[in-house]
Amino acid sequence: MPPEIETTDALDRSVARQALDTQTSLLPHALAAFAVSLPFYVWAGSYAPNAVWMTGAFAIFAAAWGVFYIIVNWLKQPQNAANLRDRSRMHILAGLLWSVAVGQIAAFADGAGPARTPLLLISVAAAVMVIFFTSPWLPSLLIVGGATAAGPLYFLHGSDEDMTLANTAWGAIALALALALIVNRLLRRQFTLAAEREHLVSERASQTDQAQRLAQSKSDLLATLSHEIRNGLTGVAHVLSAAAGRNGRAAPSREQLLAALDAANDLLAVLNTTLDSETAEAGRLDVEREPFDALALLGDLVILNRPNAAAKGLELSLHIDPELSALQRGAAVADAHRVRQILANLLGNALKFTVRGRVEARAELTADGRLAIEIADTGPGLAREELEQAFEPFNRIARTSAGTSGAGLGLSLSRRLARLMGGELAAHSAVGVGSCFRLELPFDDMALAERSPSQPSEASAPGQAAAPEALQALRVLIAEDDALNAAMLRAVIEQLGHQVVHAVDGRRAVDLAGVCEFDLLMIDGRMPNLDGPAAIAAIRALDGARAAVPIVAVIGGDADEARECVASGADAVLRKPVSVNAVARAIAEAVAAEREDDRPPARLRLTGPSRTHS
Template sequence: MRQPSAIEPPRGGLSVGEQALQAQTALLPYALAAFGICLPAYVWAGSHAPNAAWMSVSFVIFAIGWGAFYAVVNWLKQPQAADPRRRARVQLMGGLIWAAAIAQIAAFAQGAGPFRESLLLAALGAAVVCVVFTAPWLPSLLIVAPAALAGPLIGLFSRTESRELAQISWGAVALALALGLVVNRILRRQFALAAEREVLMAERAEQAEAARRLARSKSDLVATLGDEIRNGLTGVAHVLAAASGRGGRAAPSRAQLSAALDAANDLLSVLETTLDAETAEAGRLTVRPQPVDVVGLVRDLALLARPQAAAKGLELRVHVAPELAATSGAAVADPVRSRQVLAGLIGNAVKFTVRGRVEVRVALNEAGRLAVEIVDTGPGLTDDELAVAFEPFQRVARTSAGTTGAGLGLTLARQLARLMGGDLRAHSALGVGSCFTLELPFDRHASAGPPLEAGPAKAERRRLRVLLAEDEALNAAMLRAHLEQLGHQVVHAASGQRAIELARVCDLDLMMIDARMPGLDGHETIGALRAMDGQAALTPIVALIGGDPDEARDCLAAGADALLRKPVTVPAVARAIAEALASEPAANDRVVA
């Protein structure tokens, strides 16, 4: 473990230097008392000196030093003394005050006649007391103690008649300094052990708090998913029971089927958001920054949201600042994640606004970053409600009643924005509306391609022959339906081994491999496909994963070009296919569709 610095405290505790200062501070009142007790003895001895005026002046200087030191001791009890550097300077100054007082006593003793040696020995004893009280803190011991000892020793060595006494005193002083250094070394080791113990305790407390946060997060996750899954599946089960004729129920109407589809889509959205949030919380969510046409992206998203806004009687506008339209360059962000964030913000504005309008403003701010403001005339939020809105698994009860969601959308959006080098800020006024601002880095020399399309239009431009390796029949049927809806031809394999056999004999444009299959796992199957001879080894591969980051890492390492997380939707399948077709083989930094 790294040794703590002399003054700067280690994480969670006091440094060795701070502990030494505290130990010396605890001894200072005793030093004050010791010099106070010495004062009468000094006055008595000095009263026998032939020069009474000089003795009076020395006494006054001693008293002034005692008073100044008393002020230092009182200052160390004040809040200003919390700064260790300031406290270190003040404690050194207090020690030097005593060193100066002892030096002037030694100077006075030189003219004290027969009491010269007695006063010099008394001054030397006071200097040794300084050695004792400066021992805990090494800088004080090395600076104050020699300064205090210098005066009496110089006085003793200055005259021939006291040379023998001076040599004896020098030996005693050397022994005192050696003992002071030994004591300081022992204390420093104790302080270092205490500092390490504080660091270990702080780390343990952080780990315990992280474990508590994880437990709360998992508990909130289970509670949220439990409610959303129960509510969504109850409606879907009711419609399916009616469709099957169970219980004598009539066939479901188109409105009931539409409601069941909405419930299923809401449930899929909740699951995807929750998985993304958990991945981001674990620090395993990755982004791939590249030039993005945010203006085109915003216009596409506004076009998709306009029917929902029109159904509620809302006006939805997009405003692009003229200076941005006249400026070359592009935002630098992950195209999929930036679309995800903007779609969530625009969708929230439309969902929570009852009347009025929603406006999306795109401009360059003063910092040279691209700012997308989503402004609505919704119910607005107080400062406390706005803080709650960004907390995971928290929803504002006043505004979210009757709406679905896990309370993770804004939390995830802010995490994604910061991962892309930007930020997400918000301000709101109760009863007036809210404004959410997404900031992204902007490069004036970058050139962005067309925005990533969310629907099946792009995928329909080319009919692909797709090998689907999925062992679960229900998932295979759903994926086949999505792929056929996009206009592709599907060949199904129920195992990884069967997928390898079909890849050898079929002319394929794309392969979709499930990460978990009996026999050969997904990454093993992908590795085997990449090891094949011929064109089959270069065929783009989409790995189907469940949400485990290890699955994603293993599949990418084996050679997958894109990832598609289950449960899947048609737009997600289209994005994954577009990503795989546009990627180099065995890319290691693909995003999850």
């Protein structure tokens, strides 16, 4: 429902609530007014010749008063005030109860002989009172007021002798209705102003709470990143200092280099997870929903993590339900890369926190036809309160997380990703026994799964490129204005066996692409003189084969930047910070796209630590 419609409905409900509250506050006065009028009714009725009928009329009046008293007390109860539908029905019921009572008074008056005229006038006065007390709420005024006035007017027109009195009664009731409508209009205007004020106050309070949560989130983000960056960079700096030969130290050992590499990788993981979490928090994180082979993905992750498990003396096993394995068709319907991110985080946590025992990955179909993947471990386990805290952003359980790295964002981001894909991430745990995290995803039993190009083969090992198609040595032009980024990208490309030429800005890249032959161009998205999209468009406008050279856009992670580069003609998009896997995959995709004879218009292929979709 659009926000403006929701706001209008909320205002209408608030106006109705205030009208019912006002009418409820008048009902005790209505009881008092009818109680004060009872002696006049008894005095006039005492002149009626039919004593039995008069006694019955008094009994009906007393019964109506008693039931009305019960309804008034019901309406004043706080637990009944919130249900507007029930309150509306009770108000209408209470009003119609009095309309019946007034109608029987008029009927009794019609046969009361000498007391006929005063009793009919009393019934008209009672109808006017009912109209007054129903004026705050328009439905009650129109329904109850009209029903109450019908009885006295009908019996007044029953005798030609009372036509003058009947016309006077018509005027009195019409005037009462007109005044009641005016009062209702004025009250409704005040109710609307009060409702708008309530909405503004509520909206301001919501915005204040949101701003406070955002400020707290930024504070937690800054504190977490400061701690993780300081620790990671300190370790790397110590090793680099040793490698540079400062303070007379010997060259760093292999163990020191591996420790520095682990620290750098942990730091990159924290930064990437934080970026994804902040993007998700801002509502700008998109996911795809396509069929893919989740079992193959899970198997790849288990194979990749077995060396880590073996190093800790843990058993890492995979169990797939036989009924699920026997299916000839069927596939999970979600974003394969995001599912891989979730499962990698769950497996990584299980191996990180489990000291002894085993970690098991299980897959099965649920009773409602969804794919369930469980990661169970024999780690320290979590209490119920700790398990709830584990899914909160920037929250790490001190009892189990001492001495381990991380920003405390993995589980919260994983749950958010699962829900974006139409799934759910839940968990149960017991202290001293272990934990089990369960990811449920939509499953289409008629779909055909496709292997995600980012999934590594079983022969892949951690840190190695995902075996793309073998490529010959390429001549690669990189356009990057940042010297450090250019050095990192050049080192990765040369590590893959290619030759590199570096252009310091977009204008220089276009000039070089126009006079030299390159097999691939890697263009930064944001550069001085000529930015990435403009440079790509200029290269595509060149004459001859130079306009068709494969282009990989290297961006900082902005989705708009990625769309601009693809619209300008990029074949693939690579997100910073780059890795060997990501660069190899991006080069393979761009070259493969260039080799297709009738390839479709360029679509967004984003490779890197995290994906953004157009």
